[in-house]
Amino acid sequence: MVQLTAPASHAVPVEVGGMTVLLRTDDSDFARMLQDRYVGFAGSPTPPAFEFDVELAAPRGVDPDADVEVRCEHGRWSFCRGDFHADWDPRTRRGRIRQTANPYSIDAVLRIVHTLVLAREGGFLLHSASAMRGGRAFLFSGLSGAGKTTISRLAPPDVTLLTDEVSYVRRAGEGYRAFGTPFAGELSRVGENVSAPITALYLLDKGPANRIDPVSTSEATQRIMRNILFFAEEPDLVRHVFEAACEFVARVPVYRLTFFPDERVWELIR
């Protein structure tokens, strides 16, 4: 029998949100880079939810600001950006990534895969910091400059940071659970690989004093929709995301948190 492809010799399992994706590569240096990148998120290699073979390409000039394209044809997804091209078939649970030897392309692919899986389960990835205190999770949402990094940096020692950039929100019974993610923002610090039920979502706003105000359900929904990471344009999946945002607002208190950037803001978060 003719063997069409050589088996990849290194397998790096990455577990985020309780779902393990196995990354296979035949490049030992790249495998080490992935292990370093996802330290703390090393999942069990069996059984992974999905497997990706990573094929490394020679470095070339890419546009770092290029938009990602996510398409689905006949059940098979393709993700494309200046620095990578990936194919993924959820039915066979396998995919392939062609990229240069950097950790950021894989990061983008993982984010896309998780958004697509979560969309069907009523969850989502949200542009927000999240933290765990006293066994409960709190989310702090906002676009760049809203204060996600600031509030993460100000967290006192009894707070466990789940992420300073992208929160992982998964439906759990009658509520929601936030999981730590390795998707770091300006702090360049990956979150802890732990989870907790979500107690509240705060929409961040910087101001002269610390205060918490209620927000209307429509504003909460609109702000969450604006901050959900989602790359596909399939109307059916977009509907799922919308339903998930509405369901979240119906079940989790959402407030506006205006804060002055010092550690006293955490006196309000309990």
Next chain:
Amino acid sequence: MNAKYIARSSAIAARRLGDEMIVMSALDSTLFTLNEVATAIWQAADGRTPLSDIVSGAVCREFDVEPEIAYRDAEALVDDLAGHGILLVSKEPIPSGLVQERR
């Protein structure tokens, strides 16, 4: 006055949250928040009931508003929502297959 029929487009997602209805175009993800009156019109937009009957029934009977003013406001709302593709408008009744189920 020519009859005007309106129907909820099937290319949307909608959800009632409290007193408001949040409607999203599944084509471009645009979000709309409908107030109580707009929600009443939206929910009555079954493709079979003329807009004039919707206004006299779902609006004037439930809210304290003059019929002429209510109809004028309803037409403006319908035109706005139709312009974003989340409401269908026709001079004839609209087949049920094109109508979003009521939420």
